[in-house]
Amino acid sequence: MTAAHPLGELLRDPxxxxxxxxGGCSGVARWLxxxxxxxxxxxxxxxxxLVALLVILRMMPLAVFGSVVGTYADRLSPPxxxxxxxxxxxxxxxxxxxxxxxxxxxxxxxxxATFVSGLVWTTDMPVRRRILGDVAGxxxxxxxxxxxxxxxxxxxxxxxxxxxxxxxxxxxxxAFALSACLYGLSVLMILRIPATASSAAGRGRPTKVLxxxxxxxxxxxxxxDILRILLVTVVFNVWGFPFVSMIPVIGSDELGLSPGWIGGxxxxxxxxxxxxxxxxxxxxxxxxxxxxxxxxxxxxxxLIFAAGSMTHALPIAAVLFCVGLAAACFTTMQxxxxxxxxxxxxxxxxxxLMVICxxxxxxxxxxxxxxxEWFGGSAAIRIVAAEGIIPLLLxxxxxxxxxxxxxxQFH
Numbered sequence: 001m002t003a004a005h006p007l008g009e010l011l012r013d014p015x016x017x018x019x020x021x022x023g024g025c026s027g028v029a030r031w032l033x034x035x036x037x038x039x040x041x042x043x044x045x046x047x048x049x050l051v052a053l054l055v056i057l058r059m060m061p062l063a064v065f066g067s068v069v070g071t072y073a074d075r076l077s078p079p080x081x082x083x084x085x086x087x088x089x090x091x092x093x094x095x096x097x098x099x100x101x102x103x104x105x106x107x108x109x110x111x112x113a114t115f116v117s118g119l120v121w122t123t124d125m126p127v128r129r130r131i132l133g134d135v136a137g138x139x140x141x142x143x144x145x146x147x148x149x150x151x152x153x154x155x156x157x158x159x160x161x162x163x164x165x166x167x168x169x170x171x172x173x174x175a176f177a178l179s180a181c182l183y184g185l186s187v188l189m190i191l192r193i194p195a196t197a198s199s200a201a202g203r204g205r206p207t208k209v210l211x212x213x214x215x216x217x218x219x220x221x222x223x224x225d226i227l228r229i230l231l232v233t234v235v236f237n238v239w240g241f242p243f244v245s246m247i248p249v250i251g252s253d254e255l256g257l258s259p260g261w262i263g264g265x266x267x268x269x270x271x272x273x274x275x276x277x278x279x280x281x282x283x284x285x286x287x288x289x290x291x292x293x294x295x296x297x298x299x300x301x302x303l304i305f306a307a308g309s310m311t312h313a314l315p316i317a318a319v320l321f322c323v324g325l326a327a328a329c330f331t332t333m334q335x336x337x338x339x340x341x342x343x344x345x346x347x348x349x350x351x352x353l354m355v356i357c358x359x360x361x362x363x364x365x366x367x368x369x370x371x372x373e374w375f376g377g378s379a380a381i382r383i384v385a386a387e388g389i390i391p392l393l394l395x396x397x398x399x400x401x402x403x404x405x406x407x408x409q410f411h
Contacts, residue, residue, distance in 0.1 A: 023128060028158050052369025053366075069122045089117060150274055243304050
């Protein structure tokens with residue numbers, strides 16, 4: 001008899017399904033908001049820098065609070081932390097709906113809401129994905145994280161697409177109404193997850209938060225493999241991912257597209273990422289995790305540079321789809337590698353450090369916003385992608401585990 005595929009086993013697990021669906025709902029809301037606030041800010045101010053500033057505000061909590069959240073994820077009940085964060089997200093989106101409905105919304109309202117939404121985002125990696133990994137177990141961690149990454153990539157396609165359409169039909173308030181509903185559904189789902197669903201609940205030893213924080217940095221300093229995994233995340237978020245903030249600028253200013261078409265353009269990157277991650281989820285047991293992670297990121301930067309060289313919508317659309325395929329290599333392996341190489345008592349903190357690495361993207365968004373202000377959106381993408389290729393090549397030098405056979409994945 002043929003053994004059941006791990007994906008089938010996971011999808012039959014009610015706890016896994018709920019955490020997975022929460023990631024899908026919150027992901028659609030997150031990417032919808034990023035597109036909508038970008039279009040809103042550019043129409044209101046005409047400034048690429050102010051568009052990028054909104055993404056910076058969303059990323060800032062990741063850099064500032066990521067490790068703190070990761071530390072508490074090792075000490076408190078992750079489901080309880082996730083419940084609180086989703087309730088806050090629902091309240092923020094509902095408040096924006098009212099402000100737009102009554103015509104009171106201004107740039108600073110959106111900026112403040114974006115920052116609070118960034119605080120909520122800090123719980124996804126060290127809390128929600130931690131629960132997901134604990135429910136799946138280490139033997140099924142690769143397909144579990146790949147499926148979750150594929151879903152997140154699908155939300156990067158669906159979120160901007162819905163955001164652009166709703167913005168064009170119903171305005172910013174209509175888009176945020178959907179966001180509020182999705183967060184509200186996530187709250188209902190997390191209420192059905194027991195507070196003890198994660199192995200972190202109640203098992204953290206009673207140490208000081210600062211000492212836990214320092215211990216995590218010391219652990220990474222001693223482990224060059226994990227250090228390189230985290231450094232690739234830094235490169236991706238400082239020089240790669242920020243290009244998404246220029247899509248509304250290029251679409252509106254250089255291509256003359258409507259909000260609906262801008263959303264469709266942004267959705268193509270998510271579509272490629274979804275298909276790529278789904279393919280990896282199906283064959284995750286037969287790939288070399290570090291090579292997929294590293295060379296996927298290298299290809300991502302090269303394709304971004306190519307996208308910045310295009311001058312018509314159709315070629316840009318095709319390249320953005322390929323950018324998404326490369327992004328899938330990074331996103332699927334990011335959580336898989338950290339969960340697999342980290343000792344159980346360090347997972348929350350190492351996920352927290354990864355959130356900090358993701359948070360370094362605020363530097364990248366400021367950089368690309370400034371480049372966009374000075375040279376235009378397309379030139380900004382080329383400049384930033386070229387900057388990122390250099391440190392990524394340096395990281396690959398001397399990475400011994402990158403050169404090991406495919407069967408030797410972890411320590």
